Amino acid sequence: MKLLHTADWHIGRRLHGFDLTDEQQNAFDQIERIAQAEQVDGMIIAGDLYDRRLPSEASVAMVDEMLQKLNLVDQLPIYAVSGNHDSATRLATGTPWFKSTQLYLHTELSQAFNPVELADTQLFLCPYFEPFDAQQYFKDDSLQHLDQAFKRVVLEMKKKFDPAKKHLLVAHFFAAGSSTTDSETNLTVGGLAAVPTDLLTDFDYVALGHLHGKDALQTPTVRYSGSPVKFSLSEAKQEKGVWIVDTEKSPVALTFKPITPIHDVKQVTGSFDELMASTDDESIDHENYVGITLTDKQPIPNVMARLRDVFPRIVTLGRADGFEAQVRYQGESSQQIRQKSPMALLGDFYQKIAKEPLSPQQEKWAKTALKAAHEEETQA
C-alpha cells in the first residue's frame, strides 16, 4: 500500500505579519498533484490542520474545501488526527458522517484504540493528547508524564494488533531525539513532554506531526513529514515536502517529494551598500521572505524602508556585529569606573560595542557635546 504522509498545515498562520494563504494553497495544490502522480491509496495528515483553536471563517472555508477536494473529488481516503494547534471539538464537527467516504479524522484519545482496518494494514490514528486525558481514559493517576501515558497507549493498541497485518501509527507529539525550531510555539522541549522513540518500535511505520522539519527524526520507521510551508526563519534551511510511504517493503520504503514555494524563506547577510546594490545579483531572489543580517556598524537612517525597496518581504532585520545589546565591564570594579572621566567612559563604551576606538572626528564631537552638557548642568 502506498500512502502520502503530510502534517502541520497550520492553515491561518502568518509569517511576521505576511499572509501565507497563497503559499499554503500552492503547497496544497502540489500535495494533491503528488498524490495523483504517485497514485497513492490514501493520505495521512498527522495533526495541526489549523494554526489556532479558533480559526477564522476564511481558514474554516479553506480547510473544508481542501478536504472536500481530496476526499470527495479525488476520492482519496484520508487518515487524519487533531494536533495541539487544533480545537478537537471544532475539528470533530461532522466526523461521524465523514467515514462514509473514508475520511477518518480522530480527535479524541478513545478513538486511538479503534484502528482503521484495511485489507493488509491496521491504521491507529492517535490525536494529540495531554497526560491528563490518559489519566481520565485509563482511570490511572500515575500517568503524570507523556512518556508514561504513551507507553500505556501503545500497550492498549497492541491488544488490538492483528498479527496478519501491518501496523501503522499516526500521531502528533514531540518524540525524543527530535531537534526543534522556533515555530512549534506550544512545545515543551525536554523529557516530560516527549515520547522516547523506543516506544514506537512495535509499528511498521509511525507518521508523526508536530515538528516542522522532515529531518527532526532520522529513524527508518518513525518520521516527521514536516510542514509543507516554511513558517519561521529557523526553518529557512529545511527542505519542505511530503513522504511517500510504501508499506509493501520491509522495512517500509520512504521517498521524499519536495514542495516548491512561491516565495522561499531565506537568511541574507551583507552590508547595507552590498544589499542595496544587489538588484542585478541573480543568486539572490529578492522576492523571498528574508531575514536580513547587516554587517555594518554605523547607524543607517531609515534603514528598513530603504531595504524594502529592494527586498519587499523583509521578515526580520538585525546586525551581525554592530551595536551589542549587553555590555559587561569585566575586570573593573564600580569604584574604578566611578573615577573615570565621562570622555574615558564614552571611549570605553564605544570600543565595547563598535569593536573599534572612536575616530578623531567622533572624539571631537563627543568632547563638544560633553562640554555643552556640563555647562548646562552648571547653570541649572
Next chain:
Amino acid sequence: MKLLHTADWHIGRRLHGFDLTDEQQNAFDQIERIAQAEQVDGMIIAGDLYDRRLPSEASVAMVDEMLQKLNLVDQLPIYAVSGNHDSATRLATGTPWFKSTQLYLHTELSQAFNPVELADTQLFLCPYFEPFDAQQYFKDDSLQHLDQAFKRVVLEMKKKFDPAKKHLLVAHFFAAGSSTTDSETNLTVGGLAAVPTDLLTDFDYVALGHLHGKDALQTPTVRYSGSPVKFSLSEAKQEKGVWIVDTEKSPVALTFKPITPIHDVKQVTGSFDELMASTDDESIDHENYVGITLTDKQPIPNVMARLRDVFPRIVTLGRADGFEAQVRYQGESSQQIRQKSPMALLGDFYQKIAKEPLSPQQEKWAKTALKAAHEEETQA
C-alpha cells in the same frame, strides 16, 4: 408526508446572564420525543441553530450531538437552513458529506434553487441572505430591498416547480405582518427588510424561522414555529413548541405540539411585602425566571438581594409607578420656577415623582437638611 417544523434554537444563548444549556437540552429532548411519537418523515430546522456566528466549543459540541442524535441515531431526514445568527461558513463545514444520510443544510443562496426532491414533494431550502447576496447571484443591482430580492428568488424557484408535486419552502426572514419581540436582536422592523406574505402563496407550506413566537403570523400556509425556549421577557406569554405539518391535506394540516420548560419565564407584579410573603402561594412558581415589577413607591434597601431569597432567578426588576425617570414642569416658566423657595421646589418635585405630597415627617427632615446646607454655604 408528516414533517416537524422547528427553528431558532439559538444554542449558546443566555437569558440576562443565566445559562440556558439545561433548558435548551430539555427542549431538544422533547422535540426528539415528539418526532418519535408523531412518526414524522423528517424535521425542518428553519435557521438560527446557533446564537452567534462564533459559537463556543460547548455550543459546537451541543449542536453536533443534537444533529447526530436526530440524523444518525433516529435516522430522521433533516431539512435545515442557516439563519442570521449563524455563520454560514462555519455551519457549512462538512455539509457535502451530510447528504449521504439525508441531512440537508443549506447555507448559500445558490443552494435555494436546487430543491430536495422527495416522492411527492419539492423542498426548497433558502438560507438567510441579504439583498446584496441576491444582487451578486442574479447580477442585478436593482435588488436593493429584501422584498425585491425575494420576489426574484421565488421567480427562480418556480422555474424548478414540478407540477406533479407539492412545494414546500424553508426560509429565515421577517415576513410582513409579523409582530416582533425583544430577542430578535438583529431585526430591522419595517418595509425594507421584510418579505410581504403575498410573495409566498405559491407554496403549499412555508416553514419560517426568525421571529420567536408561533403566532407572529396567522396565515394558514405560512408559519413561524417560534423558538423552543423563551429567550426574553417579551416572550413570557408565548406558548413554545413545534408544528407538525401534514402535507397530505389541502391546505396542509397544522398541529401545534407544546414544549414544557424546566423553569418558565414570567412577569410578576406586586408590592415588596406581598412578594416576600408569597412563598406559600402555589399560584406563583418561585423557580421561574421572573421579571419583577414592584408596586411600591418608597425606596427599599438591598431590594435585589432580599427578593433573590424568594425568587432565585430574577431577570429584571422595575417599578410599576414609582420614581419616574423624566419629570416635565408643565405650565410653569423657568422665571416662575426660579422665584420658588428650595422647599417649595422640593415639594413639587416629590409630588411629581411619588404622586403624593411630602409627609409632615419628610417635610421636617427636608427643612433640617436645607437649613444645614444653607449654613454650610454661608460659612464657605
